[in-house]
Amino acid sequence: MFPDGSEYLDAPVLHWDLLGDLAVIGPIETDTAPIDLVDGEALATGSEVFLIGYPGEVDEFPQPTITRGLISRLRQWAPTEVTYFQTDATIGGGQSGGILVSQLGDVIGISGFSFSDAGFGLVASASDVLPRVESLIAGDSVAGLGNRRAPLEGGKKRHEFVSVQHEWDSRVYVISEPIDTEVKIKVDAQSGDVGFMVLDVYGRTQVYGDRGYAGAETGEFVTDLDAPYFVVVYRNSWHGLAMTVEASHELIPYVDLDDNRGFPKERAVVGHLDYPGDVDYFTLPLREGETVNILADSILVDPYLVIGRPGDEEEQLVVDNDSGGGVFGDNAELTFKAPISAVYLVIVRDVTGYQTGGYSLQVREPYAGAPTPMAPKPTATPIHSEFGPMAEYRSDVAPFGIQYPARWTNDRARMGDWQVFCSMATACFVGDGALVIMEEKLSVLGNPTVEEYVDLYLKALEKSVLDFELLSREKFTTAKGLAGEVIAIDVGGLFESRRFVYVHEGIGFNATFIIPNDSRDDLLPLIEYSFGTFEITD
Known part of the structure; x- marks a missing residue:
């Protein structure tokens, strides 16, 4: 739209710069005279300038707004070498997309960002x-990011043998249908817990299908x-990776x-968060003891950086x-010391979860003044059992220990709907079910x-609002000869709760497995084994 009233409703986007936040629209036929872009970087700090654009306009044919100000300083952004x-x-x-004009009327800049609360x-x-x-x-692809347009064709209604490799991975599909289209989606796995x-x-x-x-x-x-x-399909469990994804309308695969x-030899890449909620992950081989500095730099998103x-x-x-x-002071940077030789994942996402845009990612040698090197706590050696690798929970308040499946997570950000059971727990581990551990002083x-x-x-259960049925209550002796009790409860016909209870020196220990009813027969032997490993530690 131009001030003379001419408008172009279908002006095409020729190309865009996903790192520098630029787009070229056109070509269009117009009699409006073009304006040259002029180098104004030699202007002194304090020089008077004018911003011209259309802020907050709602009129059908708005007129441009002019705001006067001073050049306060210059800032550099290294990834694009833009001042x-x-x-x-x-x-x-x-x-955004307006112009900055000098006192001589020269166009010396293209507006796009505001800085600080003062705007x-x-x-x-x-x-x-x-x-x-x-x-x-x-x-040319000036950002080096290639074509990131969402595909709008080439889909089908059913996708079989869909695989998600790990908790940071996902499969994404695009739905492109007219307004007021009712869309139904189903994600199915023969085993394991999935969501979308x-x-x-x-x-x-x-x-939210979880x-x-x-x-x-x-x-x-x-x-x-x-x-x-965007349909984002993910996994919550460590097995049952083959899924079927289907919908009432075409699901178009989106390849991230x-x-x-991997990182090239110079260990520097550019990436792009393509859709709201996108999580990118890169592979980085490191030797035990190797220390690296990692920087995620962007002007379009607030990057959040993870390595593991x-x-x-x-x-x-x-x-x-x-x-x-x-x-903007939003870059993410960390210095990491590898505890073991392994291939690590460098993960980048936006803090808010909905911004999209390009970023640069560098892996480099630590430098003077870099963040203090951090190394994660070493992962405990798994305990081998007939049910696969097990880990051991050790209490911080009492000499209690009990084994649980090593693949189960205590990361509350990845617990999904199990979170409701874990909110009041001393410890909580989630996989095919949930293990909720509670310890309390019994003097009261x-x-x-x-x-x-x-x-x-x-x-207490009888006074609660839960729809439950007591299935069994039995005495239970652990492998170390410790006498406790196990209570089995059906909750609303949806899942079963198996609780091991033990008392030691005025502290009550409760280990409760919560399992879906359709997984009950598979998990009961594992639960009995876990209860049997309970011990009073040294």
Whole structure:
């Protein structure tokens, strides 16, 4: 749209710069005279400038707004080698793509960002923008990111043998249908726990399909945007990776070009968070004791940086949000010391979870003043059993220990719907079911015996709102000869709770496995084994 009233409703986007936040629109036929882009970086700090754009406009044919200010300083962004004018002329919503003009009327910058709570403008220097624009017109990918457009064709309604490799991985599909289309989705796995989300281009969740603990997940929504929707399929358990994903309308596979990428020799890459909620992961081989500094730098997203290995618990991960400074002070940076020789994952996501845009990622030698090297706690050596590798929980408040499946996680960010059972727990581990551990001092209850303690628990259940049925109550002796009790309870016909109770020196120990009813027969032998490993540690 131009001030003379001419408008172009179907002006095409020729190309865009996903790292530098630029786009070229056209070609269009117009009689409006073009304006040259002029190098203004030699202007002195304090020089008067003018921002011209359309901030906050709602008129059908708006007129441009002019805001006066001063050049406060220059800022540099290394990944694109673009200089930014910082000015006290404020930038409002809708002014992106406007121009910064000198007192002589020269266009010296293209506006795009505001800085600090005061709304100071950050304006890309025209002399640095011009060569990138010329490259875009020539059809070059100036950011080196390739084609990141969401595919709008080539889908089908059913996808079989869909595989998700680990907790940071996902499979993504695009739904592109007219407004007011009702879409139904089903994700099914023969075993294991899977889930999915449907997000629109603004990051709003349309469907959260993660209600059960095994089998199929379903959901439906009605499109209200003439834009793509993203179906993100993920896993919650360590087995049952083969899934079937189907919908009432075509699911178009979206290939994330960043996932599972390695680093080149110079250990520097550019990446792009392609859709709201995107999580990119890169592979990085490191030798034991090797220390590296990692920087995620962006002007479009607030990067959150993680390094670890697939299956690592929360305490094994090293993370950072804003230690790296940058143009907006939002860069993520960490220094990591590898505890063992392995292939690590370097994970990048946006802190808010809905912003998209490009970033640069560098792995380099530590430098003077870099963040203090961090190394995760070493992972305990798994205990071998007939049920696979086991780990051991050790209490911090009493001499209690019990084994649980090593593949189960205590990362609350990955617990999904199990989180409700874990909120009041001393410790919680989630996999095909949940193991909830609670320890409490019994002096307030009159220091009951095991039998009295279980009686109190059952009386409390009777007063609760839970729909439960007591299935069994039995004495149980562990492999070390410790006498406790095991209570089995059916809750609402949905899942079964198996609780081992023991009392030692005034402290009550409760280890409760919560399992879906359809997994009961598979998990009961494992649960009995786990209860049998309970011990009083040295």
